[in-house]
Amino acid sequence: MYEMLVGLEVSDNEIYAQYRAAMKPILATFEGAFGYDFMVSEVLLSQVSEPINRVFTINFPTQLSANNFFEDNDYQSIKSQYFEASVRNTVIIASYEKQA
Template sequence: MYEMLVGLEVSDNETYAQYREAMKPILTTYGGGFGFDFVVSEVLLSQVEVAINRVFTINFPSQSAADDFFSDSEYLKAKSQFFATSVLNTTIIACYEKNA
């Protein structure tokens, strides 16, 4: 399993929720899903200058499935419509192969 640990600075929770709703069926078609999902109020140590208030893991059967998902035209439409207007910063904290 290929997993990504992601930090975001979400500026509009309502629109971000619409993004999650719109992208989830697409994510499922690529065998993807969310593992952990946290809303954080304080980051004590960071290696980036941008703020983070949401941290989650997203996983796929393989890195190629993740690449295919992130380049899917329907996903890109949902990202443009909802993600771009609700998220100020994205930090990919780590990507790794995980034993299930």
Template sequence: MAYEMLVGLEVIDDDNYQAYRQAMKPILITYGGGFAVDFRVSEVLLPQAGANINRVFTIYFRDETAKNDFFADDDYLKVKARYFETSVASTSILASYERG
């Protein structure tokens, strides 16, 4: 079963965030991952406490183990430190689930 997450972000630097997505995508693919949908959000009617969201997407992996391995991957962590940490102010995991 595939493993999927619904994620909300507050992106504060679009160019750097796009560089992050481009750099991490080849690593994500090696874990059987990808993006199913991706939205820029103009208005949040009911935010989670303390989180601003202007980007929502689903990210998937071949299974939960692949998800855990991806987020622990040394190459991914280097990309995250270089691009993600300076381009995203907050992250909200809205849902995570197995998809059949």
């Protein structure tokens, strides 16, 4: 399983929730899923200067399926409509092959 640990600065929780609802059916077609999802009130240590207030894991069967999901035209349309209106910063904290 391929997993990514992602940090975001979500600026509008309502629009971000609409993004999540709209993208989940597409995510499922690529056999992707969220593992963990946290709202963060305080970051004590970070390797980037961008603020983070949301941290989650997203996983796929393979890195190729992750790449295909993120490049998918339907996903890109939803991202343009909702994600870009609700997220100020994105930080890929880590990506790795995870043992099941």
